[in-house]
Amino acid sequence: MVADRLLLSCPISQFLNPPDGGRILVNAESSKSQLDTTMQSMKVVVVGAGVVGLSTAVCIAETLPHCSVTVISERFTPDTTSDGAAGILFASQFPDIPLERQQRWFKESFDHLLAIAQSSKSGETGVILSSGFGKAGGKILYGKVSDLQRLADTYDVIVNCSGLGAHSLVGDAKMHPIRGQILKFHAPWVKNFVRDGDGHTYIYPGMNSVTLGGTRQAGDWRLEVDVGDREGILERCFRLEPALHGGKVVGEWVGLRPGRESPRVEVEWLRTAGGQEVPLVHNYGHGGFGVTLAWGTALDALGLVRQSLLQHPPMAKL
Secondary structure, three states, X not given: OHHHHHOOOOOHHHOOOOXXXXXXXXOOHHHHHHHHHHOOOOEEEEEOOOHHHHHHHHHHHHHOOOOEEEEEEOOOOOOOHHHHOOOOOOOOOOOOOOHHHHHHHHHHHHHHHHHHHOOOOOOOOOOOOOOXXXXXXXXXXXXXXOOHHHHOOOXXXXXXXXXXXXXXXXXXXXXXXXXXXXXXXXXXXXXXXXXXXXXXXXXXXXXXXXXXXXXXXXXXXXXXXXXXXXXXXXXXXXXXXXXXXXXXXXXXXEEEEEEOOOOEEEEEEEEOOOOOEEEEEEEEOOOOOHHHHHHHHHHHHHHHHHHHHHHOOOOOOO
16 A cells, blocks of 8 residues: 555655645735745745755745745755654644644645655655755755854744754753664565554664664663664564564664654744844754654745745845
C-alpha cells in the first residue's frame, strides 16, 4: 500500500518539490493584485533549514514569486536533525492545538508526499531527491542567527523555523530536547518496516541502509553516541525482527528533536529602530513529527505571511 511506502525512511531533501508544485492554498484571490503591488521588492528571511524551514521557504517562494526568499541556517542537509531522523509519517495529538487544525496539517503533508510517491519520479522509498527548492528561487546563507531583531532592519518578513534553537533565540522555555539515537544497518534483505507498540523500537528499510532505533530521552542534550543505547537498540530490534541477524552496523547518529507540548505556529510583530512593524511568523516545536506535519504547518505559515502583509504592507528598505 502507498501508506506503507510513505512510512519508510524519507530524507528531507527528497520531498520538498512534488511534480505538481504542491498543494499551495490561495484563499483570497481578490487580494492577489494588492499583494503583487507590494511584493515587487519584498524580502523574506527564513531562519532554519530543517524539514520545517525548507518546506516553509518553498511554500512562500512558489506562492509569492515576486518576493525574495533567503534561508539562513547554521546547518544544512545532510547535517540537520531532519536528515538524520528516520523520517516517517506518524501523528500524535497535541493538547493546545484544535484537533481539526492538526488533522489538516497531517492531511496536507500526506497529500504532498503522496503526490510524489505516485509520480513517475518515485524511488524505492516512494520519495526521491528533487531540485525543487532551487527551482523556486531564493538564497541560501550559512550563519548563526542570534538576534531576530537585527534581521528586522533588513527584511520585510521574518519566519522563525529554528526548531530547538528557539529555546535561546526567542527565549521559549517550553522548548526542550528529546534525544534520539539510531543505527544505520546493512541488511538489504529486510524489506518491510517493523514498529513496536510504543514506538521506541523501530526498523525502517531505506534506499541504502536500514534504520534501527531508537531513543526518546527528554531533557537530554547529549550529542555523543552512547554505547549502552547502541546495545539496547540492537537487542530490541533483533528481538523484534530476527531476520536482522547477519547484518552489520554501518553508521550511528544522534540528534535532538525540538520538543514542545504543542507546535508554535503564530505571528507576532517586531518594531524596528525606525518605528516600523515587521511580522515575525513562528513555525517550530514539532518534536518528532517534523516530516509528518511540515507541509501542513508551512501552508499555515504562508497564510500568516500573506495576512500580515495585507494588514501592514511593508515600507521600502534600503
